[in-house]
Amino acid sequence: MAHVEKRQASVPAPLEWEYAPAPEARDIVQIRDRYGLFIGGEEVEPRSGEWFTSISPSSEEQLFEVAQAGKEDVGLAVSAARDAFVNGWSEIAPAERAKYLFRIARILQERSREFAVAESLDGGKPIRESRDVDLPLAAAHFFYYAGWADKLEYAFPQRDPKPVGVAAQIIPWNFPLLMLAWKIAPALACGNTVVLKPAETTPLTAMLFTDVCRQAELPPGVVNVVTGDGATGAHLVKSEGIDKLAFTGSTEVGKLIQRELAGTGVKLTLELGGKAANIVFDDAALDQAVEGIVNGIYFNQGHVCCAGSRLLVQESIYEPLIDKLKRRLSTLRVGDPLDKNTDVGAINSKAQLERIRELVASGEEEGAEIYQPPCRLPERGYWFVPTLFTNVAQSYRIAQEEIFGPVLSVLTFRTPEEAVEKANNTAYGLSAGIWTEKGSRILWMVERMRAGVVWANTFNRFDPSSPFGGYKESGFGREGGRHGLEPYLTFE
Ligand code: NAI
Ligand code: MG
Numbered sequence: 208m209a210h211v212e213k214r215q216a217s218v219p220a221p222l223e224w225e226y227a228p229a230p231e232a233r234d235i236v237q238i239r240d241r242y243g244l245f246i247g248g249e250e251v252e253p254r255s256g257e258w259f260t261s262i263s264p265s266s267e268e269q270l271f272e273v274a275q276a277g278k279e280d281v282g283l284a285v286s287a288a289r290d291a292f293v294n295g296w297s298e299i300a301p302a303e304r305a306k307y308l309f310r311i312a313r314i315l316q317e318r319s320r321e322f323a324v325a326e327s328l329d330g331g332k333p334i335r336e337s338r339d340v341d342l343p344l345a346a347a348h349f350f351y352y353a354g355w356a357d358k359l360e361y362a363f364p365q366r367d368p369k370p371v372g373v374a375a376q377i378i379p380w381n382f383p384l385l386m387l388a389w390k391i392a393p394a395l396a397c398g399n400t401v402v403l404k405p406a407e408t409t410p411l412t413a414m415l416f417t418d419v420c421r422q423a424e425l426p427p428g429v430v431n432v433v434t435g436d437g438a439t440g441a442h443l444v445k446s447e448g449i450d451k452l453a454f455t456g457s458t459e460v461g462k463l464i465q466r467e468l469a470g471t472g473v474k475l476t477l478e479l480g481g482k483a484a485n486i487v488f489d490d491a492a493l494d495q496a497v498e499g500i501v502n503g504i505y506f507n508q509g510h511v512c513c514a515g516s517r518l519l520v521q522e523s524i525y526e527p528l529i530d531k532l533k534r535r536l537s538t539l540r541v542g543d544p545l546d547k548n549t550d551v552g553a554i555n556s557k558a559q560l561e562r563i564r565e566l567v568a569s570g571e572e573e574g575a576e577i578y579q580p581p582c583r584l585p586e587r588g589y590w591f592v593p594t595l596f597t598n599v600a601q602s603y604r605i606a607q608e609e610i611f612g613p614v615l616s617v618l619t620f621r622t623p624e625e626a627v628e629k630a631n632n633t634a635y636g637l638s639a640g641i642w643t644e645k646g647s648r649i650l651w652m653v654e655r656m657r658a659g660v661v662w663a664n665t666f667n668r669f670d671p672s673s674p675f676g677g678y679k680e681s682g683f684g685r686e687g688g689r690h691g692l693e694p695y696l697t698f699e
Pocket of ligand 2: 408
């Protein structure tokens with residue numbers, strides 16, 4: 208622990224408690240030196256001959272090497288998925304298919320500590336979150352979709368649902384295993400086979416997952432994993448022989464993919480960025496709202512597509528709310544992701560840290576007022592102090608662009624109409640939050656908000672039975688729930 212960042216710490220910090228370190232044991236994960244590609248049920252060396260290193264963003268320590276799949280490798284993975292689809296997987300009894308998914312879910316539960324530590328090591332998120340959110344939810348997705356496997360004809364009556372074929376899936380680094388589960392569980396439940404490309408900074412849990420597939424005796428080729436960067440992703444998008452592509456990541460890459468696939472007949476779903484409004488009315492329970500605001504933007508270092516990154520506060524409660532919020536910010540513990548007391552972990556990569564710094568600098572230049580609590584940051588690794596901007600105009604970049612970091616922009620409003628207008632004044636439309644005691648106001652707001660998910664008196668709540676997805680530049684298609692089956696099926 209080293210330098211102390213102090214900027215405008217105008218609100219007195221509450222009594223600071225010294226916590227003894229409470230590190231989770233890291234040796235529960237056996238990390239190998241190298242991981243190859245998972246193709247046709249076997250781990251193979253990449254034909255490309257290329258490898259790259261995955262580091263831990265909290266220490267910059269090199270953790271392992273992983274294959275950089277080239278065009279030929281991706282082609283082999285797609286062929287393996289096709290073979291597995293044609294030779295059995297699409298035809299086995301749906302109730303049998305469900306058994307594999309139930310098995311995977313149970314194994315994830317059994318190995319949850321190991322996976323949680325791996326996720327925090329490779330990606331930097333606090334163990335409290337990987338343990339209590341990512342892992343339980345990933346298992347829950349497999350349980351949930353296992354239940355649908357033999358009920359598809361009831362989910363879509365008179366429509367004769369059939370699997371699409373080979374599903375290519377490209378996922379980001381903010382919830383590596385959870386995004387894998389969101390993608391793989393519905394695909395398999397519907398009888399498809401999969402080629403998955405994890406993000407380049409966080410491939411570890413996907414590689415451990417290939418071991419879960421073996422343990423569950425999943426037939427070879429049903430799940431294939433090709434690691435690599437955006438170039439590998441681009442090969443997968445351009446592969447002949449994919450029937451469906453599911454992508455979660457930046458709007459920029461989403462647009463590239465949409466352009467590439469236009470007119471090919473490949474089914475596409477895109478889950479892209481967001482700039483959610485978290486709206487607090489003057490009748491809201493303020494202390495609860497403060498917890499919701501903190502959870503909305505500082506959860507997972509703000510690396511959340513549905514993060515509540517724009518706080519809209521009704522003018523009459525502006526001062527008490529901001530005071531409470533600043534006080535609460537000063538209690539957040541930033542540091543070692545493997546420490547069970549840590550609230551805010553490491554920024555996922557150097558590139559992401561630079562993106563955050565650039566946008567924060569733009570906020571200061573454009574005239575917003577910055578608040579950062581006194582905070583001790585570790586010397587090595589990538590870190591960013593939880594940050595709050597007040598005096599933000601709607602035109603500022605920090606009010607328009609996705610920062611994807613622990614940075615909140617505060618705006619105000621007077622009437623519900625103005626709140627709706629400001630909330631919808633964005634190119635995105637993924638999520639929103641409303642804090643009020645009035646049920647009728649919640650319903651009035653929900654009808655007018657262009658957001659795929661609207662939380663009321665809570666934020667960042669996820670459940671496998673609830674559909675999730677966006678409007679406008681946040682993408683299209685839904686994941687989760689019965690709706691999440693549809694992109695993986697074709698109909699008569
Ligand atoms: P990205 O969109 O480049 O990465 C997401 C995934 O797409 C990764 O697996 C990556 O390897 C792959 N990819 C990159 N280029 C590709 C291409 N041309 N074809 C196919 N696949 C490709 O996102 P990046 O650069 O990591 O983050 C940039 C910004 O995107 C973040 O600051 C954040 O604002 C946003 N983002 C949003 C996410 C979300 O959950 N909606 C997740 C990650 C990033
Ligand atoms: Mg890593």
